[in-house]
Amino acid sequence: MKNALVLQSDFGISDGAVSAMHGVAHSVCNELSIFDLTHDIPPFNIWEASYRLWQTMTYWTEGTVFVSVIDPGVGSTRRSIVVKTGSGHYVVTPDNGTLTHIQRTEGIVEARIIDETINRLPKSGESYTFHGRDIYAYTGARLASGVISYEEVGEKIDHESLVTLPVKEPKRKKHSTEGIIDILDVRFGNLWTNIPRPFFRELDIVYGDTLNVTIIYDGREVYHSAMTFGRSFADTHKGEPLVYVNSLDNLGVAINQGSFAKAYNIGTGSNWEIVFTKL
Template identity: 65%
Template sequence: MSKNLVLQTDFGLCDGAVSAMHGVAISVNPQLPIFNLTHEIPQFNIWEGSYRLYQTISYWPEETVFCSVVDPGVGTDRLSVVAKTSENQYIVTPDNGTLTHIKQNIGIVAVREIDEKVNRLPRSGDSYTFHGRDVYAYTGARLASGIISFEEVGRELNVDDIVELEHEQPQLDGAGVVHGNVDILDVRFGNLWTNIERELFLKAGIKYGDALEVTISNGNQQVYKNIMTFGRSFADSRLGEPLLYVNSLDKLGVAINQGSFADAYRIGTGASWRIAVRRAPKVIYS
């Protein structure tokens, strides 16, 4: 029985690139279930590709095969790999940092380099710029269909050697300040999703309803500083007010009630975008 194949790229849907990947997969197995995670990763943004995999993968059945192609280094000596997660799923991707969030938050138990002598679309050997079609979609479809096993992907690599993006761990300092990164945006609504786990936040003794001072910086530049409430939901704030909340991944989020926090303050994401949260005097909005 075929497993699911889930595709993610930064290609967009305005041309035939994604369709070509679907076509290759269906040519391998016309009965293969194929789904799109997203094809709207910002161009070349490996960090976001890594996070969107982490955001999604745990909600799919075991043995689902994910094919993630955000590959500014296509045609270079970067490796093409298949990773097996601790939840028994597979990710077909360039080894360029795309596995960062999966490795740190879920776990990777094995990695194999794709042997292109056997796992490459026939008659595509002279192309070096569309590995998403020629290598990843083809290998992913063969793996999901059971045509090849994980062991037949290629030689085994050391999990510790895979490329990881810079990614600081959240922490609680001695002064009771919680530090973390702005990992990603809830794009449609403009909320900030951080890497601060709810457990760490509560370890600081912070309770729902507390007023907190929030500081956001990009590198050494402070971008935002204000006081807001830690609420259970958006109903705990008034229209247009900022708030802290726990998002769907059980991590700290920052939002404006029915507004875009990211747009309002021009907040970005990634390792250079840092957030610090500490208790502040209660503020009552008039």
């Protein structure tokens, strides 16, 4: 049985890198279904790669193989691995933190280090700067097409030893809840937090309530204002901010028909904290 192969990278599509990965996978099995998650991850942004995997993975069928190549350490001693997740998916990636969100949510049940003496594109020579093509796309295609089993990827390693990025878990207090700005809804500039919607329910916050919103970067307050908790963007006027529930059932912050991130120069990651307080 052949499983889908889904590719993610920070390569962009202005040159032939992504096409080369497709070509390698197709050469392994020309009946393989190959899809792109995104190739617009900002260069070297491991955090965003980790989030996009989690954002997408559970919508794909069990057995799907993901290849994620955001690899500032290519050619170094960092490990090349394949993991099996608690949801039954596989991820082929450098061991550099790309699995942080998956490890927290779906869990990782097994990890193997890629045996490059077997799972490396033939005739790829002494190139050590395009592992996305020579190792990851090749190994991912072999696994997805059934040319190799998961056990044939390489030696099993302790999945607890995998590299993870620092994460601050969301907290609920007496009158407020706090977390981090996990990611941006890039095209529209909305802020997506890691605070789940049930936290608002536990604080008895309902649609139409007014909230104080505070954003802190590296311990310094960079934004503070009151805004409405709306069901949709139609609950505010154009240009006004609002708090809403995003498509992953977490809390988000936006400007109606504007970019909140651009307006206030907001970034993402564990050093970008956000606090919602009920008035």
